[in-house]
Amino acid sequence: xxxxxxxxxxxxxxxxxxxxxxxxxxxxxxxxxxxxxxxxxxxxxxxxxxxxxxxxxxxxxxxxxxxxxxxxxxxxxxxxxxxxxxxxxxxxxxxxxxxxxxxxxxxxxxxxxxxxxxxxxxxxxxxxxxxxxxxxxxxxxxxxxxxxxxxxxxxxxxxxxxxxxxxxxxxxxxxxxxxxxxxxxxxxxxxxxxxxxxxxxxxxxxxxxxxxxxxxxxxxxxxxxxxxxxxxxxxxxxxxxxxxxxxxxxxxxxxxxxxxxxxxxxxxxxxxxxxxxxxxxxxxxxxxxxxxx
Numbered sequence: 671x672x673x674x675x676x677x678x679x680x681x682x683x684x685x686x687x688x689x690x691x692x693x694x695x696x697x698x699x700x701x702x703x704x705x706x707x708x709x710x711x712x713x714x715x716x717x718x719x720x721x722x723x724x725x726x727x728x729x730x731x732x733x734x735x736x737x738x739x740x741x742x743x744x745x746x747x748x749x750x751x752x753x754x755x756x757x758x759x760x761x762x763x764x765x766x767x768x769x770x771x772x773x774x775x776x777x778x779x780x781x782x783x784x785x786x787x788x789x790x791x792x793x794x795x796x797x798x799x800x801x802x803x804x805x806x807x808x809x810x811x812x813x814x815x816x817x818x819x820x821x822x823x824x825x826x827x828x829x830x831x832x833x834x835x836x837x838x839x840x841x842x843x844x845x846x847x848x849x850x851x852x853x854x855x856x857x858x859x860x861x862x863x864x865x866x867x868x869x870x871x872x873x874x875x876x877x878x879x880x881x882x883x884x885x886x887x888x889x890x891x892x893x894x895x896x897x898x899x900x901x902x903x904x905x906x907x908x909x910x911x912x913x914x915x916x917x918x919x920x921x922x923x924x925x926x927x928x929x930x931x932x933x934x935x936x937x938x939x940x941x942x943x944x945x946x947x948x949x950x951x952x953x954x955x956x957x958x959x960x961x962x963x
Contacts, residue, residue, distance in 0.1 A: 671706045671730070673699035680733040683708065687726035689716040690743060696733075716745060751805040751813070752867070755883035757788040766802045770794035770872070774801075782879035784818040784851050792869075793877035798830065802868040805885055807860035814913060814962075815840070815856045815867070817883040821849040825875030832870040836861060851879070855962040857888065886910065889940065891958035903946040907958050909937035914961040917944055921951045934961055 673679045682696035693709040710728060727740040753764035757776045767774065773793035783789035792799065807813070815835065832842035835858045867885065871878055891907040898904075909915060914936050918928035931946055946954070 671699060671708065673701045673703065676701050677734070682731050682733055684729040684731065685726075687728075687743075689713060689719060689724070689745065690726055690728070692728065710741075710743065712745070719745070749886050751807070751885040752803060752883050755817075756786050756881060757790055758786055760788055762801070764803060766800075768800045768802065769870070770797045770799040772799070773877070774799050774871075781822045782820070782877065782881070784820075784879070784881035786881075789879055789881040791877040792831075792871040792880055793873045795872060795874035798832075798870045798872050800868055800870050801880075802866055805865050805867055807863060807865040808887075809860055809862055812857055812859045812888045813885050814888050814910065814960075815858050815885050816853060816912075817869075818851050818853050818879075818881045819849065820851045820879040821846050821873070821876070822879065823876035824848045825873075827875070829873040829875070829878070830871065831878055834866075834868045834870070836865045846878075851881075857960070857962065858885075886912075888913070888960070891915065891960070893956070894941070898949065901948060901950050903949040903954070904944065905956070906941050906943050909940060909942045911937050911939055913937050915942065916959045916961055917946075917956060918959060919946070919954045919956045921954055923955065928957065928959075931956070 671681070678701065679699040680696075681699065683692055683694065685692045685695070689712060691711050691713045693707075697706065699706060724745045725742060726745075727742045729738055729740045731738045761776050771794070773791075773795070775791055776788050777783070777791045778787060779791065782791040790801075815833070819831065821829070827845040829846055830842075830844045831846060833840050835856075840856045840858060841854065869880065887910070889908045889910045891909060894906040894908070896903070896905040907915070914934050916934040917931040919931050920928055931944070935942065
């Protein structure tokens with residue numbers, strides 16, 4: 671801020687946001703003096719915000735004239751950890767390439783794009799190429815790792831595709847056949863505050879396609895709002911949007927198998943309501959199972 675007038679200006683700043691910090695809340699500006707810098711930054715409360723869009727306005731008041739002006743900030747927190755997972759930048763921004771980098775590129779070819787404009791074609795030969803990204807994680811937190819892969823050309827072998835999470839192999843296949851777009855999902859757990867996700871690949875005769883890579887925290891499906899009226903039981907569970915759930919029950923824990931309650935469903939938000947209209951047993955025990963694709 672600068673003072674373009676001829677008199678000393680006194681100002682104040684009002685910050686009502688819980689997720690923004692400001693470096694100062696007021697002062698004076700000498701006419702013609704060097705600019706005064708006010709730094710606005712995120713604080714730790716921002717990390718606890720649910721996914722969505724938040725706005726906040728910082729108000730500056732000229733205490734001499736009473737004139738007020740504002741600066742608005744918009745924050746869009748997301749539980750998505752992977753940056754540029756759909757390669758929408760048109761390049762490998764946020765990703766690190768290593769190993770054999772030949773025949774590896776972001777492309778607009780429809781054979782290697784699952785959604786949007788861009789996807790990746792992966793075709794190094796004789797040795798593996800790698801794409802990796804280090805993600806900010808919470809120790810002990812479980813995440814769902816999801817990505818789409820295809821192998822559209824009947825070119826034969828050899829080929830290999832593997833995925834590692836913090837150095838542990840979660841997927842490793844060789845000589846994959848022709849494959850249409852397939853979504854693979856894995857539940858992984860972080861053991862530190864930073865976790866390396868790495869894809870390894872070779873496809874000597876042709877190319878793999880890779881797109882829509884994501885890593886999102888899994889919310890434990892805890893039971894909520896349980897009610898029972900006659901033979902109808904209603905309750906809710908915490909869910910993670912996009913995951914597939916199956917509700918199951920037992921009438922006692924000596925039963926060998928759990929019984930499916932209705933069909934599986936894909937969660938669309940952070941909670942799901944469940945109704946069991948046939949609860950005729952003296953007691954039932956319920957659980958929610960995440961079904962990986």
